Amino acid sequence: MRDIIIKITGTSGQGIISSGDILSYATARKGYYVTTYRAFPSEIRGDGKCYYTLRISEHKALTATGDIDILICLDKDTIFECINKIKPNGILIYDKDYTGEIETDRKDLIIYPIPTTSIAKELNSERSRNMVSLGIVVEVLKNLHIEEQILKDIELRYRLKPQEVIDSNKNALNAGIKYAKEQLERKDSYDKTEMKQTGAKLIMSGNEAIGLAALVSGCRFFAGYPITPATEIMEWLAKELPKFGGKMVQCEDEIAAINYALGASYAGVKSMTATSGPGFSLMQEAIGLASMAELPVVIADVQRCGPSTGVPTKTEQSDLFAAMYGTHGDCPKIVLAPMDVADCFYQTINAFNFAEQYQVPVIILSDASLGPRRECVDLIDIEKLKIVNRQKPTLKEGDIYNRYEDTQTGISPITSPGDMYGEHVITGLEHTQSNAPTPEPETHRKMTEKRFRKLETAAGQFSKAKTYGDEDASIGIISWGSTSGPVFEAIDKAHGKGIKVQALYPRTLYPLPTDWIKDFVKNKDVIIVIEANYNAQFKSTIVERCTHINRGTEVIEFLKYDGTPFTPEEILDEIEKVSQIQDEKDTIKTNKHTHF
Amino acid sequence: MEAADYKGKVKSSWCPGCGNHAVNTALRKAMARLGYKTHETAIVSGIGCSSRFPFFMSTYGFHSIHGRALPVAIGLKQANPKINVIAVGGDGDGLSIGGNHFIHAGRKNPNITYIMMDNEIYALTKGQCSPTSRIGTTTKCNPYAWTADRINPVLMALSFNASYVARSYSGDIQQLEELIYGGLVHKGFSFIHVISPCVQYNKVSSFEKIKELVRNLPENHDTSDRANAMKYAFAPEGLYTGVFYESIRPTYEERYQDVISKAKQIAGENYTIDDVIKQFK
Numbered sequence: 001m002r003d004i005i006i007k008i009t010g011t012s013g014q015g016i017i018s019s020g021d022i023l024s025y026a027t028a029r030k031g032y033y034v035t036t037y038r039a040f041p042s043e044i045r046g047d048g049k050c051y052y053t054l055r056i057s058e059h060k061a062l063t064a065t066g067d068i069d070i071l072i073c074l075d076k077d078t079i080f081e082c083i084n085k086i087k088p089n090g091i092l093i094y095d096k097d098y099t100g101e102i103e104t105d106r107k108d109l110i111i112y113p114i115p116t117t118s119i120a121k122e123l124n125s126e127r128s129r130n131m132v133s134l135g136i137v138v139e140v141l142k143n144l145h146i147e148e149q150i151l152k153d154i155e156l157r158y159r160l161k162p163q164e165v166i167d168s169n170k171n172a173l174n175a176g177i178k179y180a181k182e183q184l185e186r187k188d189s190y191d192k193t194e195m196k197q198t199g200a201k202l203i204m205s206g207n208e209a210i211g212l213a214a215l216v217s218g219c220r221f222f223a224g225y226p227i228t229p230a231t232e233i234m235e236w237l238a239k240e241l242p243k244f245g246g247k248m249v250q251c252e253d254e255i256a257a258i259n260y261a262l263g264a265s266y267a268g269v270k271s272m273t274a275t276s277g278p279g280f281s282l283m284q285e286a287i288g289l290a291s292m293a294e295l296p297v298v299i300a301d302v303q304r305c306g307p308s309t310g311v312p313t314k315t316e317q318s319d320l321f322a323a324m325y326g327t328h329g330d331c332p333k334i335v336l337a338p339m340d341v342a343d344c345f346y347q348t349i350n351a352f353n354f355a356e357q358y359q360v361p362v363i364i365l366s367d368a369s370l371g372p373r374r375e376c377v378d379l380i381d382i383e384k385l386k387i388v389n390r391q392k393p394t395l396k397e398g399d400i401y402n403r404y405e406d407t408q409t410g411i412s413p414i415t416s417p418g419d420m421y422g423e424h425v426i427t428g429l430e431h432t433q434s435n436a437p438t439p440e441p442e443t444h445r446k447m448t449e450k451r452f453r454k455l456e457t458a459a460g461q462f463s464k465a466k467t468y469g470d471e472d473a474s475i476g477i478i479s480w481g482s483t484s485g486p487v488f489e490a491i492d493k494a495h496g497k498g499i500k501v502q503a504l505y506p507r508t509l510y511p512l513p514t515d516w517i518k519d520f521v522k523n524k525d526v527i528i529v530i531e532a533n534y535n536a537q538f539k540s541t542i543v544e545r546c547t548h549i550n551r552g553t554e555v556i557e558f559l560k561y562d563g564t565p566f567t568p569e570e571i572l573d574e575i576e577k578v579s580q581i582q583d584e585k586d587t588i589k590t591n592k593h594t595h596f
Numbered sequence: 597m598e599a600a601d602y603k604g605k606v607k608s609s610w611c612p613g614c615g616n617h618a619v620n621t622a623l624r625k626a627m628a629r630l631g632y633k634t635h636e637t638a639i640v641s642g643i644g645c646s647s648r649f650p651f652f653m654s655t656y657g658f659h660s661i662h663g664r665a666l667p668v669a670i671g672l673k674q675a676n677p678k679i680n681v682i683a684v685g686g687d688g689d690g691l692s693i694g695g696n697h698f699i700h701a702g703r704k705n706p707n708i709t710y711i712m713m714d715n716e717i718y719a720l721t722k723g724q725c726s727p728t729s730r731i732g733t734t735t736k737c738n739p740y741a742w743t744a745d746r747i748n749p750v751l752m753a754l755s756f757n758a759s760y761v762a763r764s765y766s767g768d769i770q771q772l773e774e775l776i777y778g779g780l781v782h783k784g785f786s787f788i789h790v791i792s793p794c795v796q797y798n799k800v801s802s803f804e805k806i807k808e809l810v811r812n813l814p815e816n817h818d819t820s821d822r823a824n825a826m827k828y829a830f831a832p833e834g835l836y837t838g839v840f841y842e843s844i845r846p847t848y849e850e851r852y853q854d855v856i857s858k859a860k861q862i863a864g865e866n867y868t869i870d871d872v873i874k875q876f877k
Contacts, residue, residue, distance in 0.1 A: 202876040221675050242859035243867050247674055247852055252700040256667040263671025266658055289661050382869055417638045417656040417679045425650045425657035436606050
């Protein structure tokens, strides 16, 4: 076996996330690939359910979804919720003291009822049920040899806590391992599971990757307001920025946060903020200010279900329209969508480069399935990264400096307070090249064009859209952001069944790279646009913006808007359905469709 | 530098007789006394008549959006504490749409000066009631009567712990200059409330009317006594001007410098990006 899916479940407050984190760090540090998925309620304690899924593999796994090899349940409800997702001959581990003996129809499963509570109680640490359970897993997967590493990771995770905390966690883990070694009658074959260790890599969450890239880009000012699921970016930068002399300020609200960032950017410092839906709505006016005043700023929107407060902890890709068109007026900006954790890093580097070079607000669209998810990232070569700084004019006494000089590229060199001879006033009012406010029609027309010209200049610099799958496929998928994992995996599975599919992932969504889409669509009979929202926001954008291409191609949508991420199986089903229909040359009745 | 050197190229858009002219002159005079360099000074504003202020100066300036002068100014100052940052704006901008930021500016104590030009009206939109309009005022928006009580900006600043709180009025340019000078010199958040009559849309609180109401704070007023300052801010007998309160505590920027020192101490001297990446290995 080269690939194992482990799911840890329970009620909020039972330590599901911390045990999942410890296990994922340990397996990654041991040299395996790991990718995770976390789902949790917004309550800290209470009846909310927590789920932490890890997929440990030899090769980079694309998703943490799929049928479960080992399910570890710390409460009763989640057993019945998840039991049918266990593979045949898979394992269920649960705390029989806590839940009582479980009856199930799944006779194909290997079930280990463990006296977890009793073991934890003997150690005077009933709270450590999670670590006892983790000990059982470590022994079940003993051929992965993670025991030593996991003890190290416990120490690392709790290094700032009192020694008792570290000890009680370690003792509980050891007690779990000991119980499994000595008293568990093994009926499974997972003890034979071996995997190749593929060497050094990094493990981080999507949110951390954004924070890290900001730091690497030279961002030295972050202003934010706590909001699920984006807070982790702020917390990470709060810890790291001051070590480099940078600043993280927590503001009174999101409106303040982005305006702080704009003030700091005006001061010449690379600045950013991060938020989710409700905060993103509040920031719209200031995004327009950044666009009009031509101030670089980066905004990470870790999307969650909306509208309004929506479902704060669940994922959706429903802020695309808000990111592209949320601000009033003709508002040039750039919207980027990272595909996975590694891409969160690289697109954030791009975001700062674009913001600084083109003096526009750049929005990064992550989401609740990508932000908190930890996964392995190949080593990053910092030296090879291109870091762009804003273009400054060279001025001497007596020079006339026009802040908004109408240049061929649209980019006007920028000065900051402190720079001699560069004094100017920036404004959200329409203004002349010498930054005087004016309502004059010709100026508004020319300056609007100047601001948008920067996007034309930028277009050549955008990351190439990623393609995946068979080039000669007649079925195409166009999608964006965090859906890439399940989509790529579904394409692999379809390939296995003899169905050829190719996917296209533009990382720049605004301005839309219509040329790549045009190229991609050329030899496709049907395009499925896959995204996690009700309105088919990206599909309608493509249809609207790419009217000039390939009128024969049929474009259908495959949407999900229940707060959970796509699974490869769902996408495979859709591919098979579309493939069958294509084969029959029948009309598609079940989907709304549009022709280019 | 002379006061005239701080005059910007853009022609003033304020009406003849507007109270804001005096504030502009007083600020330029105070800056000249302190020898402020134009390239090291930034005037930040929101939206409103008085918020056009930065355009009429030769320094750096940021004319932002309605209500947001303070967050922009504090962000700028935090990012580069060497810049002299002065936020300006009106009563609508600072007390209504931007009221929240005023509260938090006081509590954070950034080393900036905030001059509020209070004309008790929204003048740029041609005369609607503002948070300092008097009850019963009639405008096109409130043709029968304005029905909300007034905000007392000085009392507000005092209660949120602004570390320099003063009030003046546009009819007394000498006092205005002194109080602004005091605010610029003050280390911490200095708030100067300026009654700055609108000659166009506010016939109630005219120069003449305000002149009758203003009186200097008693000479023996102890400016370190916040409770007493609040008493004068409350005073029903008239509109006191002068320095209500002044105290020194670490600024927002200084407190963050302590954070940086602490973080650097934990990280060690030679901490680099490679060390950051190590935590993910």
